[in-house]
Amino acid sequence: MPYVSRRSWAAVELGGDGARDPGGRGRCPDSGDACTSESSAGTTRSGGREMGLRGRLSLGLVVLMAGCTATSPPVTPAVTVSSSAEPAATGCASQVETGALPDWADEGFSGDSRIAHVFGAKGDIVAVLFAHPLAQQRKDGSNNKILWVSRPVPAPADATSSDNLMITATLDGTDSRVTHAVTGGPGPSIIDMPRAGCWHLELRWSGHTDTMDLVYAETN
Template sequence: MATTLVAACTGTTDHAGAPSAQPRAARSGCGSPIDGGPLPEWARDGFSGDTSMPHVMGDGAAIVAALFGDPLTANRTDGKANKILWVAKDGSAGPGDLVIDATLDGPGETARRTVPGGPGPSIVDLPRAGCWRLRLTWPGHADTMDLTYG
């Protein structure tokens, strides 16, 4: 099923979830910034010590993708996985899945992935290298971000 993505907001956020001064439209090209600093405080449950790791904040600051598989790679042959821990800011969502509708920047190829049970641990493989625009939906919530696969 093809899905057209529409940006949910026009700003980006810093790693703490505060709006940044750089509007999304001002960014050159595709790709949400990967932050290597500490995870936002609300995303640290289950972590101890230093929580610095590669992560991408959703454009609406409703979800963060902790990238255990950084760099993300299409057609992996290195024995690693594209492991992503999805952490929603509002953990009060009802039961249901996290649905990821991804569209490749440029050609518009689409892919749908589902994380059973909602935001949490996942392996998200996408079919081709490039910048993928993700529309993320889970019960009562939605956000967007771009992830680049090499």
């Protein structure tokens, strides 16, 4: 608690700028004797005023203590980051190859077959990128043309599975999802995405499955 002088305490106790003697009797400007000859009723009133002054003194003490407490620095709470605030699993495994296509994927190409392409995680399908880089907006009038070529594999045991290539794409770190279907299975297609970023693709065709990541820029 800060230091308060006796004069300040006296001012609080009196509620004004007067002073009081140690005996509790008021000091008269001319004669102390004249001030002591008070009636019993006056003494009672004086006692009531003194009780009131003591109440104000106690109130002043409480205010001073509250003032000392208010000057203390606030306590900063610990910050806890909830795991639910974190985005979905992130990471982009897209690796664009620029060399020649494998033999099983270069049918229809004459001469040099070097072109940008991305393999599926299992290596069972390849996306040949005729538009590289892929872009969410293409200002040159071109399209996001992708040629899908699957590795020759035995016929699936499930003969009822669709021959179409079904593509389910999820934007990295979000729950934004779009689907595309390439009629007749892997082949030429135009695959646009609503937003730029890394898209995780789940690929299904003729009973086969694979995955790959494709990156779409803002614009080409």
